Structure formats: structure tokens, C-alpha cells
Amino acid sequence: MEVDIRGILPQTLIDYPGNVSTIIFTGGCNMRCPFCHNFELATEPEKFEKIPEQQVLDYLDERKKFIDGVVITGGEPTLWMPALKGFIERIRERTGLLVKLDSNGLNPNALKELFPVIDYIAMDVKAPEKHYSEATGVPIDMSKIRESIRLIMGSGVEYEFRTTVVPAFIPQDEFADVVSLVEGAEKYCLQQYNAVKKEGPLSKAYEPKVLRQFEEIAKKKVKKTCIRGI
Numbered sequence: 001m002e003v004d005i006r007g008i009l010p011q012t013l014i015d016y017p018g019n020v021s022t023i024i025f026t027g028g029c030n031m032r033c034p035f036c037h038n039f040e041l042a043t044e045p046e047k048f049e050k051i052p053e054q055q056v057l058d059y060l061d062e063r064k065k066f067i068d069g070v071v072i073t074g075g076e077p078t079l080w081m082p083a084l085k086g087f088i089e090r091i092r093e094r095t096g097l098l099v100k101l102d103s104n105g106l107n108p109n110a111l112k113e114l115f116p117v118i119d120y121i122a123m124d125v126k127a128p129e130k131h132y133s134e135a136t137g138v139p140i141d142m143s144k145i146r147e148s149i150r151l152i153m154g155s156g157v158e159y160e161f162r163t164t165v166v167p168a169f170i171p172q173d174e175f176a177d178v179v180s181l182v183e184g185a186e187k188y189c190l191q192q193y194n195a196v197k198k199e200g201p202l203s204k205a206y207e208p209k210v211l212r213q214f215e216e217i218a219k220k221k222v223k224k225t226c227i228r229g230i
């Protein structure tokens with residue numbers, strides 16, 4: 001089995017903190033977040049041309065002079081285990097680039113397998129526990145999310161947890177419940193929501209000042225915070 005690669009973005013300055021990187025997009029996802037910005041990639045990856053692993057490796061080898069790292073995102077890359085681990089190992093051997101993984105945290109066992117071959121992991125924390133299934137569009141076993149958080153915090157790999165702040169799933173008075181999922185973490189980032197709908201609950205984002213208030217709440221529970229997109 002090969003990793004199902006459906007897109008490449010040659011260069012980003014913002015997706016891998018402190019590093020210039022190339023993004024690799026894998027197809028498919030085990031969540032169906034109604035606010036997803038890559039919904040087609042997550043649900044109908046066959047609409048995008050599949051890029052063979054070898055082609056991606058050759059491309060990264062050519063680009064390695066201009067970038068520091070590779071971001072593997074989706075969709076949900078861990079769907080492509082165990083092939084994903086071998087692919088990352090080949091990236092490292094061939095190019096020496098740093099590797100960052102983005103994950104929704106639904107597969108803690110896959111994360112455990114991947115820690116030895118990645119340099120950075122970003123896990124989404126979608127909502128307070130009581131809204132997690134609504135926010136992800138599928139029934140969620142929270143023990144898996146909690147397990148991934150626990151494993152990441154103990155992994156020795158540089159990490160961040162991050163939340164796209166969607167008001168429909170994160171009422172203002174429940175934000176503290178989101179942060180309590182990652183209490184004690186090294187780094188937690190709030191990301192402003194870019195509305196995917198023109199009407200209804202998913203058309204609304206919070207004012208920047210609300211995100212700043214949320215950050216103050218987060219600062220009491222985690223070591224480092226950031227806000228993106230305001």
C-alpha cells in the first residue's frame with residue numbers, strides 16, 4: 001500500500017513554526033467536520049489527481065535546498081498507516097528534511113508508531129467533550145482523543161495542540177472545557193475560524209477580542225499560547 005497523496009503546496013512559511021516547508025496533502029479522513037476547509041479532499045479524494053510517492057520523493061529532493069521541512073496533512077494522514085511510516089522514513093533518508101505531522105488524534109496507536117520518525121506534531125482539539133461528535137460530524141470515542149493527547153505530551157516530540165474556534169461548537173462559556181482537555185501542555189494555539197457558510201450557525205466567527213479572552217483562559221492551563229488568523 002502507498003500513501004494516498006492528493007496534493008502538494010510547494011512552500012509555506014506559516015504551517016511549520018519557524019521553518020519554511022512544503023505541504024503534502026493526503027486524501028480521506030475519519031472525521032466529517034462541518035467547518036472543514038478541505039472537505040472534498042477529506043470525503044472525495046478521488047476528485048484530485050493521485051501523486052505517486054516516488055514522484056513526491058523526487059520533488060522533495062529537488063526542493064530540499066530551499067526548505068527546512070515537510071508538513072504532512074490531510075484529510076487525516078494516519079489513515080495511511082502503516083505505509084505512512086515507511087514513507088516518512090524515506091523522506092528523511094533521502095532529503096534530511098524535518099517532518100511535521102498534522103493529525104485529528106483519533107488514532108493514538110498510529111501516533112505512537114510515528115513519534116520516532118517525526119520532528120513536530122500538531123493535533124486538533126475540536127470542541128468541548130460534549131460537542132465533540134457534533135463538531136467532527138461522527139460519533140467520537142473521547143478516550144481515543146484523550147489517549148492521543150496523553151501520548152503526545154509524553155512523547156518527547158515537539159508539539160502543539162490547536163483549536164479552530166468555531167462558535168457553533170464552542171460556546172463562550174464552554175471554552176474552558178476545551179482547554180482542560182490539554183491542561184499542562186507545552187503549547188496551545190487558537191485559530192480564527194474562516195466561515196465556510198454564508199448563513200446559519202457556521203457563518204459566524206468570534207470577534208478577535210473574544211479569542212484574546214480565550215487565550216487568557218488558556219494561559220492559566222498551558223505553558224505557551226498563540227493566536228493565528230486575527
Ligand code: SF4
Pocket residue numbers: 029030031032033035036037038039042074075076104136
Ligand atoms: S479532521 Fe480535518 S480534514 Fe478531517 S474533516 Fe475535520 S477539518 Fe477536515
